[in-house]
Amino acid sequence: xxxxxxxxxxxxxxxxxxxxxxxxxxxxxxxxxxxxxxxxxxxxxxxxxxxxxxxxxxxxxxxxxxxxxxxxxxxxxxxxxxxxxxxxxxxxxxxxxxxxxxxxxxxxxxxxxxxxxxxxxxxxxxxxxxxxxxxxxxxxxxxxxxxxxxxxxxxxxxxxxxxxxxxxxxxxxxxxxxxxxxxxxxxxxxxxxxxxxxxxxxxxxxxxxxxxxxxxxxxxxxxxxxxxxxxxxxxxxxxxxxxxxxx
Ligand SMILES: [Zn+2]
Numbered sequence: 001x002x003x004x005x006x007x008x009x010x011x012x013x014x015x016x017x018x019x020x021x022x023x024x025x026x027x028x029x030x031x032x033x034x035x036x037x038x039x040x041x042x043x044x045x046x047x048x049x050x051x052x053x054x055x056x057x058x059x060x061x062x063x064x065x066x067x068x069x070x071x072x073x074x075x076x077x078x079x080x081x082x083x084x085x086x087x088x089x090x091x092x093x094x095x096x097x098x099x100x101x102x103x104x105x106x107x108x109x110x111x112x113x114x115x116x117x118x119x120x121x122x123x124x125x126x127x128x129x130x131x132x133x134x135x136x137x138x139x140x141x142x143x144x145x146x147x148x149x150x151x152x153x154x155x156x157x158x159x160x161x162x163x164x165x166x167x168x169x170x171x172x173x174x175x176x177x178x179x180x181x182x183x184x185x186x187x188x189x190x191x192x193x194x195x196x197x198x199x200x201x202x203x204x205x206x207x208x209x210x211x212x213x214x215x216x217x218x219x220x221x222x223x224x225x226x227x228x229x230x231x232x233x234x235x236x237x238x239x240x241x242x243x244x245x246x247x
Pocket of ligand 1: 100101102124125126153155156157158159
């Protein structure tokens with residue numbers, strides 16, 4: 001029997017397991033099915049019902065657990081084709097992530113999420129602007145995501161560029177949006193881009209300032225004050241692979 005056939009015949013079992021696991025309400029619900037050797041384990045795309053019963057805190061905990069799986073080298077064995085099939089007719093992501101374009105900081109991988117689990121808006125330096133806000137408003141108000149996670153990262157080139165006053169085409173304007181974080185970072189040692197500690201401190205401040213920008217959205221602010229969504233910051237550490245959540 002072809003592996004894909006086995007997966008399709010295992011579908012009813014998978015749904016049962018997901019329903020059982022739904023009570024745990026974690027992002028990246030794992031279906032574990034013993035098919036031959038070794039057993040196949042994979043995360044499944046969320047159904048609307050499963051996503052809707054999750055609280056923002058449970059979703060954040062799921063993201064934290066996903067990162068632990070990643071940085072301890074025990075990620076789910078994602079069956080992307082199964083996730084693709086489960087989500088093709090509709091998506092019910094539980095979170096929207098705003099993260100940097102850095103190739104070393106792919107949020108879905110470092111948080112061990114699969115297809116259909118999280119929106120991800122990526123832009124250099126994880127800054128906000130009107131178009132980013134529009135994307136996040138869509139994700140939460142129209143598509144039902146309950147967590148907005150801003151994820152900065154260590155050794156961010158955009159932050160270094162802002163510190164160095166780099167000028168390059170349209171990048172110049174983007175870096176201007178990071179510069180307020182430089183001034184607002186309290187740091188008494190060398191405030192230069194070659195100082196990793198300073199760069200990472202500015203990146204953390206930049207995440208906090210981005211959170212403030214997001215809360216200027218009437219839609220996101222209202223959803224947050226009603227307790228329907230949570231907006232949270234984090235920093236991904238390129239060395240070690242850990243994501244530190246701000247709260
Ligand atoms: Zn970056």
